[in-house]
Amino acid sequence: MRGEGTVRDLTCTGPLILVNAAHPLRVPADPELVELEGGVQLERRAAAALRACLRTVGGTAGILPVSGWRSRPEQQAIWDDTLAKEGLAFTQSYVAMPDCSEHQTGLAIDLGRRQENVDFIRPYFPDEGVCRAFRLAGQQGLLCSGDNCGGVVAASWRSTGR
Numbered sequence: 001m002r003g004e005g006t007v008r009d010l011t012c013t014g015p016l017i018l019v020n021a022a023h024p025l026r027v028p029a030d031p032e033l034v035e036l037e038g039g040v041q042l043e044r045r046a047a048a049a050l051r052a053c054l055r056t057v058g059g060t061a062g063i064l065p066v067s068g069w070r071s072r073p074e075q076q077a078i079w080d081d082t083l084a085k086e087g088l089a090f091t092q093s094y095v096a097m098p099d100c101s102e103h104q105t106g107l108a109i110d111l112g113r114r115q116e117n118v119d120f121i122r123p124y125f126p127d128e129g130v131c132r133a134f135r136l137a138g139q140q141g142l143l144c145s146g147d148n149c150g151g152v153v154a155a156s157w158r159s160t161g162r
């Protein structure tokens with residue numbers, strides 16, 4: 001039987017990292033980052049898996065990487081900006097507190113349908129067309145995020161979408 005300490009230790013080792021409000025980052029991540037597009041960065045292996053999936057579903061032209069790796073100050077700024085513009089309830093629903101976002105690991109990515117005026121906090125990722133194809137590909141190696149945003153992460157790295 002594993003003790004809680006052991007499980008906690010395992011939540012922050014290797015490429016399988018659990019980060020959320022109940023499991024904040026205890027040590028800053030130091031991922032090897034590569035740029036996907038437009039300054040959006042992702043951990044090297046996650047980026048390769050994402051690119052492969054996008055190619056497989058023909059989604060390179062139709063799906064936009066909206067937000068990938070974030071530093072702690074960037075996550076703080078997103079929290080502060082959203083709080084000022086949208087209020088606490090919205091912010092708590094769609095934005096993770098600093099150190100509670102998987103984006104700080106470099107293993108989380110928010111994707112949206114490529115279009116004018118992409119919503120940074122809630123990118124549009126409809127259940128049709130190439131976005132649907134991408135979601136279906138998730139059953140074969142990519143896991144789509146939960147309810148809160150269009151986030152998708154590669155391979156076994158799962159995002160809660162914040």
Ligand SMILES: [Zn+2]
Binds near residue numbers: 110149
């Ligand atoms: Zn996200």
